[in-house]
Amino acid sequence: MSEYKGRLTFAKGTFIEFVVAPNQDVDFGDILVVEGVNGDRFYIRTYDFKVKSRWSGLNNVGYLMSKLNEDGQVANQEELDFYLGGNHTVKIAMAEQLCYADADGRLYNPKTCPDFFCEVRSLSPDDTALLSEIKGDLEIGFLKSGRGVLELPVGIYGSKAITEHIGIFGTTGSGKSNLVKVLASSVMENGDYGMLIFDVHNEYYKDLSRHRRAAERLSVYNTTPHAGYVRRLTVNFTEVDPEDITACATFTEPQMDAIYKLSSVWQDQWMRYVLQYDVEDIIAELAGCTGQKFQSRTISKIKSICWNLKQELNIAEDGETVVGPMMQDLEQGKVVLVELKNISPVGEQALSTVLSKKLLQHYAGKPDNVRHQVKPVAIVLEEAHRFLGKKEHTSNNIFARLVSEARKFNLGLCVVDQQPRLLADKVLSQLNTLFILGLASKADRSKLEAMSRKDILQQRNEIKNLECGEMVVATNYMRFAAPVKVHKFEDFVSQYNVSAPVGFPAGNVQA
Ligand SMILES: Nc1ncnc2c1ncn2[C@@H]1O[C@H](COP(=O)(O)OP(=O)(O)O)[C@@H](O)[C@H]1O
Ligand SMILES: [Mg+2]
Known part of the structure; x- marks a missing residue:
């Protein structure tokens, strides 16, 4: 399952460089493994590349340029291939160490750095320490690596x-x-x-x-x-607090004040009474209990919002909820x-x-x-x-x-x-x-x-x-x-459903 990707050529702290093996693809964002010498493993993520060649020096580049014609085009491809072939040119990937698994498969934050020329390979189901950490118990998708998708589940605990x-x-x-x-x-x-x-x-x-x-x-x-x-969703009058009402619409200060006064006077029955009594009676009751005289506009607005909510949310009197x-x-x-x-x-x-x-x-x-x-x-x-x-x-x-x-x-x-x-x-x-x-x-x-x-x-x-x-x-x-x-939801759910029938009346549902 695991593919050979290259060999480590440099490491400093958590920074790693490796030479990409010929004919191998490594992309930005690939998560790979460096096999340590003691059975330990270093998980790395590639984030950059550079190409190096024994021809990179100025004189050598000049020499290669002399092989081009006056328009800068390749005059003789075969000859150029000869110069560039072999191991003269390498692609170096730069990567960051993500975490480290010791020989017993325990996962740690980076602890040390890998040795020179260690093998770099792709992830495989064998990387159990890493995979069990990212797998979780609520699966969401597969790990992506560069341009591909690995069939390794990712989720959250x-x-x-x-x-x-x-x-x-x-x-x-x-x-x-x-x-x-x-x-x-x-x-x-x-x-x-x-x-x-x-x-x-x-x-x-x-x-x-x-x-x-x-x-x-x-x-x-x-x-x-x-x-x-x-x-059917129903709520009980006693379950609605003043703050549930004030959270959902904009009220003036006197209106807010009135709502809180109403609830302190009538406790958990406040909404029921607001709807039941006339504006004038409510004003009189509040004035009697708190000494405050509210305007009828203030009370009307509260009554109106409460009425709308009662209709919409099936707020019921008989304790149904x-x-x-x-x-x-x-x-x-x-x-x-x-x-x-x-x-x-x-x-x-x-x-x-x-x-x-x-x-x-x-x-x-x-x-x-x-x-x-x-x-x-x-x-x-x-x-x-x-x-x-x-x-x-x-x-x-x-x-x-x-x-x-x-x-x-x-x-x-x-x-x-x-x-x-x-x-x-x-x-x-x-x-x-x-x-x-x-x-x-x-x-x-x-x-x-x-x-x-x-x-x-x-x-x-x-x-x-x-x-x-x-x-x-x-x-x-x-x-x-x-x-x-x-x-994709459809694929995911059908994977679960292979062995069991659909349990709910899905057929008669409109979107
Ligand atoms: N993981 C996925 N794989 C394949 N198709 C997807 C995936 N997520 C979303 N889609 C498709 O993309 C479209 C938009 O997705 P949706 O979840 O409705 O986006 P949002 O809610 O962010 O607007 C849908 O048609 C959905 O089928
Ligand atoms: Mg949406």
């Missing part, structure tokens, strides 16, 4: 990556949705993690339902169910889709806020000894800058709190965005796993370079030239950022 937050970044069409589907499939296959996906375009069910474990590990919620498999079952689903390691396509931006914001907050409270409420046994859950937020932009983050909404607190409760965010530069720096700096897909804008790439916990500067060119479905994965526990060809 959910137990390490989920609670340390994930960022998925790429321009439209770069493959973000496909990546989320592949990740969700691996979560379903694995069963040790939960995933709450706010599905803005209702684009995931159709595909994820083809997974062989969909019947047991996929749940779909929608406020207006369109098919039998979808559960799906929050409990949804938390159960997540805790048991399911993928939960919350379909939001038909909901207004305000409703969407309110619903995402309420559900994420419930999840945080649910996990935070578990006793310490139990919490370690519950399954880590990733909350997938698309177009995340709407919730975690520079302005939104300072308001300390639920998502900002999740960024800083979720980890200790076994939760994590997976933010998806086309323009990482719109996210607050505090958010970017907390993302310990980055999936960097193709990003057209230099400003976005520079932002990630500056904020990434892992040094990705070396891969600047690679990141710039990523094609659809290709990405660079940088995660804090991996020793280097790896280039990956993400599986």
Whole structure:
């Protein structure tokens, strides 16, 4: 499987040069192995080349030039081939040592440098120490090496990556949705993690339902169910806090004040009463309890927003709610889709806020000894800058709190965005796993370079030239950022499904 690539000719610190064997391809970005003399191995990444020849000196170049005709063209190819042939000309590759495996197969950061003339070869399944580190338990794609794709799986370890937050970044069409589907499939296959996906375009069910474990590990919620498999999303009045409302629309100061006063007077029944009573009665009640007289315009606006949300989100009086079952689903390691396509931006914001907050409270409420046994859950937020932009983050909404607190409760965010530069720096700096897909804008790439916990500067060119479905994965526990060809969802899921029938009614779903 492994191919001979060349021999080491120079090493200093972690810098390595090797001569590329004749007739071998080595590309920018190739990950290769230097076989040490003691059974140890040095993993290296090629980042540059130079060509050297015994003809390189000025006099020799002059001599070769004299073999050309007056137009600078080759007069006699055969003669020139004679001069250039043999071992007179070599291609030298420059590489950086990524990590080191000792003779027992333990992986370390670079410890020493390889010896002169050691053999350089391509990676093979035999490089188990390296491969098990990058394989993870949630498979995402294959390792890319230069122009080729190696059939070596790459993924993340959910137990390490989920609670340390994930960022998925790429321009439209770069493959973000496909990546989320592949990740969700691996979560379903694995069963040790939960995933709450706010599905803005209702684009995931159709595909994820083809997974062989969909019947047991996929749940779909929608406020207006369109098919039998979808559960109706309802929330209870008592589950909506003032901050869920203030997070989703812009309010004036008096309006904010009124909302908080209402909730302090009527506690968890505030929203129900706001909708039930007339504006005048509400003003009188507030004046009686707090001594403050609010204008009727102020109260009307609050009433109006609450009314819209009640209609849109099926906020019900009789204690009906799906929050409990949804938390159960997540805790048991399911993928939960919350379909939001038909909901207004305000409703969407309110619903995402309420559900994420419930999840945080649910996990935070578990006793310490139990919490370690519950399954880590990733909350997938698309177009995340709407919730975690520079302005939104300072308001300390639920998502900002999740960024800083979720980890200790076994939760994590997976933010998806086309323009990482719109996210607050505090958010970017907390993302310990980055999936960097193709990003057209230099400003976005520079932002990630500056904020990434892992040094990705070396891969600047690679990141710039990523094609659809290709990405660079940088995660804090991996020793280097790896280039990956993400599986195409359709191929990936059919690989799982070979031996099992499709478990869910996929046939009657509209896109
Ligand atoms: N890893 C991949 N391999 C092959 N095709 C892909 C891959 N990722 C995405 N595509 C294709 O590229 C197109 C855009 O992908 P999509 O995931 O919708 O991008 P985004 O969500 O970033 O806009 C889709 O048609 C999809 O099938
Ligand atoms: Mg998309």
